[in-house]
Amino acid sequence: MSTVTTTGKSRSNAQMTFFVCFLAALAGLLFGLDIGVIAGALPFITNEFQITAHQQEWVVSSMMFGAAVGAVGSGWLSYRLGRKYSLMIGAVLFVIGSLCSAFAPNVEVLVVSRVLLGLAVGIASFTAPLYLSEIAPERIRGSMISMYQLMITIGILAAYLSDTAFSYSGAWRWMLGVITIPALLLLIGVFFLPRSPRWLASRGRHEEARQVLDMLRDTTEQAKAELDEIRESLKIKQGGWSLFKDNKNFRRAVYLGILLQVMQQFTGMNVIMYYAPKIFDLAGFASTSQQMWGTVIVGLVNVLATFIAIGLVDRWGRKPTLKLGFLVMAVGMGVLGTMMNIGIASTAAQYFAVLMLLMFIVGFAMSAGPLIWVLCSEIQPLKGRDFGITCSTAVNWIANMIVGATFLTMLNSLGSAHTFWVYAALNLLFIVLTIVLIPETKNISLEQIERNLMSGKALRDIGSR
Template sequence: MVGHSGSSPGAANYDQAKPDAVRDADIVPMVWLSCGLAALAGLLFGMDVGVISGALPFIVKEFHVSTLMEGWIVSSMMAGAALGALGAGAISQRLGRKKALMYSSLLFFIGALVAVMSTSPNILIIARILLGLAVGVASFTAPLYLSEVAPERIRGTTISFYQLMVTIGILAAFMSNLAFSYIESWRWMFGVLMIPAAMLFIGVLMVPNSPRWLASRDRFDEAREVLTKLRSSKTEIDYEMGEIEESINAKQKSRGFQMFKENPNFRRSVMLGICLQLVQQFTGMNAIMYFAPQIFQMSGFEGTAAQLWSTVATGLVNVLATFIAIGFVDRLGRKPILYAGFAVMAASMAVLATILVIGPTTTFLQYTGMASLLIFVAGFAMSAGPLIWTLCAEIQPLNGRDFGLSCSTVANWVGNFAIGQFFPVMIAAIGGAMTFGILSVLNVVFIIFTLLLIPETKGISLEKIEKNLMSGKPLKDIGT
C-alpha cells in the first residue's frame, strides 16, 4: 500500500493514559516469529566472534605470523564492524531495517567464502574485514528492529533474545572449532559461517518492516497495516499509532547529525549510548572470548584439545546465563540486573588475578581459576551482554534513532578493536594478574556509572522515554 503524509488513521483515539486493553493485550505469534527471525543476526555475530579463538592457533602455525600480525587478524574484524556500523545508520534509515539485515547476510556469506579461500594472512585480513562489515550492520540493525517491533512489556526480553542468539553462535563456533581442531582445519571453521548467513537471508524475507520506520518515512498506511499483524486488537493499534504520530509531530524536522548539532538533549542520549557500549567492552568479556585458549593456558591447562574443551564450557555458560536476563529483564528491570552483573564480574576477575599472582601450581588452583572465569562469563551474559544493547535501542528519539544507535554501535566496535589489538600486548607487557586486576577495578567503576547515569526503562514506551529526554529530565530519570 502506498503511504501518505499527514495524520495516521486512528491517531485521534490516542489518549495519554494507557488503556487496560493495551496494557494487558496478548502477544500475537507474528511478534515472536519476527523477533526470532531478526535475532538470527545475533547468530552471525556470535559465530564470527567465537570462530577466531579456535582458528587462530592453526592460522599462526600455517602462516608463521608474528604476534603483531596475530593481533591484526583478530582485530581486523572489529575494524570492519566499526565501518559497517558507521554506514548502517544511513542504510537502515533510507532502505529500512529489513533490507539492511538482508544485505548484511549476503556480505557475511561472501566474507566467509573469502576466508575459506585465503592463501595469505593479508587475504584473511580482507575476509575478516568483510565479515566485520556484515556484523557491524547486523549488530546495529537487529536490536533497533526488535525495539521497534516488540510491545514495551516484552521489549527487554526480545532484545535479550538477540543476545541469546549471539551466545548460541559463540557456543556453536566453539564446538565447530573443537570438531575441526582434530584435523587442524581452520578453513572449515570459517566455512561453517556460511550456514547462518543463508539462514538469516531466508528468515528476513519473512518478517515485516518496522512500523516506526515506515511512519518516520510518512508511510502511515503501511505502518498501520504492519501493526495489524503485530498487535492483537484495534485499541492497541490505535493507541500505538497515536504514540508514534505524537512523537513524529512533536519533533523538529531535522534528523541525524543535524539534530545532534541542534538539540542538546539528543546529544545527551547519544553520549550515553556511546558510554554504555564502551562500558560493555571494557568489562573484559570479548578479551575472554577472543583469547580463551591462551587464558586457560595461563591458568595451567595444557594442550590445544584441553583448552578448546574449556572454551566450549565457557560458551555453554554464556548461553545458559543469558536466560537469566531473558527471564527477569522485564520483571526486575535493567538496573538491578546490571548491579548484580558488574559485582559478579568484579569479584571473579579479582579471584583470577589473585590466582595468577600465586601461580596455578595445584589442581585446585587451576580449577578455581577456571571457575572464576566461568562465573565472570555468567555475570556478563546475565547483565551487560544483553542489557546494554537493550538500553541503547531504547534511549534514542525516533528522528535520531538511526544516528544515535549508529554512534553507540561504532563505539562498541572501536572498543572491541582496541581489546582485540592490545589485549595480547597488555598481557605480555604487564602480565595476566595485573591485567585482570584492572578489569576487576573497572567493573566496580561501572556499578557507580549505573547508579548515576543509567535510566530504568522497564515497561516504558519508546515515545515516553523520548518525551522525558527531550523535556530535559536527568538521564537516569528518563525512564520514569
C-alpha cells in the same frame, strides 16, 4: 469478516510469524557465530601462517573495525534502501566474508575478509532488531527482540562447539567456512520477507504498507489501526544531528550511551570470548583438547547466565543488577590475576582458576551484556533515537576493537597477572560510574524519561517519576 477469511488471515499471520522468528534466530546466530569462531581458529591460524602476537590481534580486531563502519553506515542504508534490502546486503557480505576467510592464502587476505564479515555484523546488529520491532505483531515483539539477544550467545556457543569438533584435525578453514551455510539460509529467508510497513509509510507508500499489515495481522481492523498509529508517529521527525548540536540535554544522553558501551566492552568479556583457549593455556591447561572444551563451557555458561538477566531486569531493576554484575566481574578478574601471580601449579588451583573465569562470565551475562543495550535504547529521546543509538552502537564496536587489539600486547608487556588486575580495577570503577551517572529506568515510561532528560535533571535521576 467471514470465518473462512478470518481463518485464512490467521494462517497467513502464523506463517509470517514463523519467518520473523527464522530471521531473528539466523541474524542473531550469525552475529554470535562470527564473534565466537575466531577463538578456536586463532591458534591454528597462528601455527599455519607463523604470525606474531600483533598480527593475531589484527586478525581478531579487524572484524570489529568492519562492524563499527557497518553500524555507522547501516542507519543511512536502512533509511535509503529499507530494512529488508539492508538485511539482504548483510547476508551477502556474511556469505562472501565467510568464504574468503576459509580460502585466505595469507594473513592479509584473512584480515580483509574479516573486515567484510564485520560490515555484515554491523549491518545485522543495527537492522535486524529494528526490522523485527517494526514487523512483528505486538504480542510477540518483546519476545522476538529477547530471542535475538539470546541467539547471539547461542551462536557463540555453537561456534565453540564447531571449533572443538574441527580442532582434532586442525581444520581452521572449515571452522571459518561452515558459517556460509546459515548465511545462505539467512539470504534465502530474507527474500521471502515483506518490506517494513513503517519504512513504506515513511516513503509515502501507504497503500503498500496497508497491504503488508493486512497480510501480517489477524484482522483488517488491526491493520488499519496500526497504520494510523504509524502515520501519527511519523509526524515526529528524526532530527538527530541538529538536535545534538542545539540541545545540551540530548548531548548528555548521547554521551551517556557512549559511556555505557565503553563500560560494557572494557569489562574484559570479549577478551574471554576471543582469546579463551589462550586464557586456559595461562591457567595451566596445556592440551588443545582441554582448551577447546574449556571454551565450550565458557559459551554454555554465557548462554545460561543470560536467563538470569531476563529474570532480574524487571524485578531488581537496572542499577542493582549492574552493580552486582560489575562486582562479580571485578572479583573474578582480581582473583584470577592473583592466582597467575602466585602460580597455578596444582590441579585444584587450575580448576579454581576456571571457576573464577566462569564466575566472571556469569557476572557479565547477567548484567552488562544485555542491560547496556536495554539502557541505550531507553535513554534516547524519540526525536534523536536513531542518531543516539547509531553513535553508541558504533562506539561499542570501536571499543570492542581496541580491547581485541590490545590484549596480547598487554599480556606481553604487563604480564598475565597485571593484565587481569587492570580489568578488575576497571570493573570497580564501573561500579562507581553506575552509582553516580546511570539512571534506574525500571517501570518508567520512555516519555517520562525523555521529559526528565530534557528538563535538565541529573542523568542518574532521569528515571524518576
